[in-house]
Amino acid sequence: MTGLEIDGISKRFGDVVALHEMTFDVRPGELFGFVGSNGAGKTTTMRIALGVLSADAGEVRYDGAPVTHETRRHIGYMPEERGLYPKMKVAEQLTYLARLHGMPAADARASAGKWTERLGVAARRDDEVQKLSLGNQQRVQLAAALVHEPRILVLDEPFSGLDPVAVDVMSQVLKEKAAEGVPVVFSSHQLDLVERLCDRVGIVRSGRMVAVGTVAELRAGGALRLRVDVPDAGDGWADGLPGVKVLGRTGSVTELELGEGADDQAVLKAALATGPVREFAREQPSLTELFRSVVTHEEVAA
Numbered sequence: 455m456t457g458l459e460i461d462g463i464s465k466r467f468g469d470v471v472a473l474h475e476m477t478f479d480v481r482p483g484e485l486f487g488f489v490g491s492n493g494a495g496k497t498t499t500m501r502i503a504l505g506v507l508s509a510d511a512g513e514v515r516y517d518g519a520p521v522t523h524e525t526r527r528h529i530g531y532m533p534e535e536r537g538l539y540p541k542m543k544v545a546e547q548l549t550y551l552a553r554l555h556g557m558p559a560a561d562a563r564a565s566a567g568k569w570t571e572r573l574g575v576a577a578r579r580d581d582e583v584q585k586l587s588l589g590n591q592q593r594v595q596l597a598a599a600l601v602h603e604p605r606i607l608v609l610d611e612p613f614s615g616l617d618p619v620a621v622d623v624m625s626q627v628l629k630e631k632a633a634e635g636v637p638v639v640f641s642s643h644q645l646d647l648v649e650r651l652c653d654r655v656g657i658v659r660s661g662r663m664v665a666v667g668t669v670a671e672l673r674a675g676g677a678l679r680l681r682v683d684v685p686d687a688g689d690g691w692a693d694g695l696p697g698v699k700v701l702g703r704t705g706s707v708t709e710l711e712l713g714e715g716a717d718d719q720a721v722l723k724a725a726l727a728t729g730p731v732r733e734f735a736r737e738q739p740s741l742t743e744l745f746r747s748v749v750t751h752e753e754v755a756a
């Protein structure tokens with residue numbers, strides 16, 4: 455198995471079970487989106503992958519071998535709490551960080567120059583980090599994760615607080631890194647962005663991975679929905695159909711969810727019985743809707 459593997463990681467903080475047998479893998483060249491509600495365990499997983507925190511059980515592997523101190527030098531990490539020295543100048547800081555990861559001085563300087571340019575902060579190279587806006591600090595933070603040309607990227611909410619232009623720059627850079635064969639995992643609450651950008655997505659709930667797959671796979675696994683446009687129908691036209699839940703009605707369009715044992719042909723018959731049917735379409739839930747149903751499930755179960 456190549457790439458990054460998180461295999462059965464468990465972690466408790468006192469009585470709090472932060473992670474329970476968390477398992478997923480990020481393949482070389484893949485952009486993997488890690489999503490979940492606040493406190494679900496994303497940051498803890500990333501910290502364990504980085505070795506900043508130790509797991510109670512389980513293993514993190516890279517290219518089939520347990521991640522060691524040496525392997526960790528090749529991980530580019532963007533921590534949630536952001537980890538720059540506020541009083542150090544941008545280029546100086548990036549060069550220093552690259553040197554810490556073992557880059558020779560000249561290469562480190564060149565790489566700092568390249569990444570400040572690429573991320574649109576070249577004009578701020580000689581400013582102290584604390585003098586930059588938060589969004590620009592975040593660009594520098596990404597540069598810090600990239601400056602030593604890592605083989606793995608682990609980014610904790612890299613998109614939070616960025617303006618749309620910075621989101622585009624960040625997305626482009628992550629895609630390029632993935633295209634170079636780097637496994638890229640990032641957490642985000644911006645599900646539209648995750649849906650657009652990621653090859654695969656993992657949804658985590660209460661420290662467990664509850665769904666993982668491509669966006670298309672996850673959507674296909676969600677409940678089937680129907681959108682039915684019946685202009686002459688009365689309000690209760692779909693009530694009482696077995697396994698059918700009416701989600702709502704806007705104008706003449708009724709949205710339905712089909713559960714176990716529901717028959718879409720019976721829905722069509724009921725629709726036709728009301729008069730003309732202008733639209734009868736199957737719809738798959740968006741990632742945001744899937745996420746909501748997972749979170750609601752959690753609340754019901756809790």
Ligand SMILES: Nc1ncnc2c1ncn2[C@@H]1O[C@H](COP(=O)(O)OP(=O)(O)OP(=O)(O)O)[C@@H](O)[C@H]1O
Nearest residue numbers: 467470471472490491492493494495496497498499
């Ligand atoms: N150092 C710590 N001490 C005690 N509890 C902790 C510690 N770090 C995390 N936790 C707990 O572990 C659980 C998982 O937290 P974590 O920060 O990994 O979630 P998250 O998915 O990153 O959340 P968010 O989306 O809010 O950043 C939470 O219940 C949190 O309170």
